[in-house]
């Protein structure tokens with residue numbers, strides 16, 4: 198049975214006047230934790246491979262148990278930083294290679310700038326049962342005691358935890374996990390607990406698979422030809438207004454800075470970001486309402502890679518919000534008990550879903566897919582979604598260890614397709630003059646498009 202780990206956030210830890218000493222101990226612990234964690238993060242990003250179980254090698258006032266917790270935390274931060282950095286670098290190299298192929302002066306790739314290693318800004322303690330224990334309280338005024346080991350050996354502090362009615366409701370019938378997070382904010386300390394929930398599986402291995410492509414023109418495009426949400430239209434206009442506002446704000450900031458003002462206005466627009474997330478959630482929910490009994494296939498796309506893609510579409514700003522999309526899609530499947538799998542993203546937008554021919558030229562423009570080998574034509578996102586769907590059960594492709602291996606596999610498949618009866622019957626029907634044929638019925642090409650220009654005019658028939 199699948200289980201879901203749900204976070205219960207925003208549990209305030211209120212330490213009143215009687216607990217000033219405990220608060221000071223907690224703060225001192227957090228200072229030492231953060232300083233050590235930062236050192237390990239930097240080391241794991243630059244000198245040493247991230248290893249959650251590495252032996253401690255740095256000096257610290259923290260106990261050995263706390264040091265182990267810190268190393269786990271730091272290894273996690275460094276691992277995701279390394280993964281993201283390497284993916285972005287690979288995307289940059291790909292972009293560069295494409296540019297050299299094309300020799301298009303219009304399309305120049307900005308030089309690679311090496312990433313800075315992460316700086317821990319917030320004070321966050323990721324604790325487990327070795328250092329922090331949650332004990333149910335016998336006292337009726339509290340729900341739990343939090344027993345925290347401190348810098349003083351064998352002198353843990355006990356902090357009362359009082360839940361809100363909402364938290365109690367969520368926790369009814371479940372026991373919190375032993376791992377928890379303590380966060381220090383200007384407003385005080387906050388606790389996050391997690392609980393495991395068992396879910397009834399909504400899909401089996403035999404359930405139908407729907408492929409989903411994540412994008413800007415449409416948030417989600419399915420292999421069944423459906424589309425959900427878009428960054429164009431209203432959202433794009435709000436983004437435009439936001440950009441102008443940010444420019445004005447930036448000028449104001451520069452001006453204030455000159456005058457020596459330290460509290461400068463923020464450049465981020467929280468309301469717009471929230472609005473975009475709501476639109477994304479809406480699209481994802483609609484998608485799941487239409488695909489209750491399906492397994493989901495999408496692509497393993499990194500946000501930084503998406504940012505790269507988006508730059509080409511001159512929509513750099515959208516990309517920051519795009520990150521929410523695949524996350525929300527995966528979470529949506531998990532909480533509904535539906536299987537979701539992220540497959541290889543490589544060439545999914547350039548591969549012909551009919552004959553497997555791979556070429557950049559198959560994308561004469563952003564929204565159209567037109568196979569240069571077999572003439573297959575479809576909305577580009579839908580073609581990609583069909584490829585994701587096909588890759589769900591594709592063991593050979595899952596076994597590929599590199600982009601090059603994926604390319605070789607697809608090339609071999611295209612050659613095989615050329616010798617297949619499908620190919621021969623198609624070429625018998627095809628007109629000698631090459632053109633893009635429309636696959637009617639399933640494509641949906643031409644619907645939902647205000648701005649799309651046709652480079653290949655439809656043939657008169």
Ligand SMILES: [Zn+2]
Nearest residue numbers: 549552568571
């Ligand atoms: Zn083709």
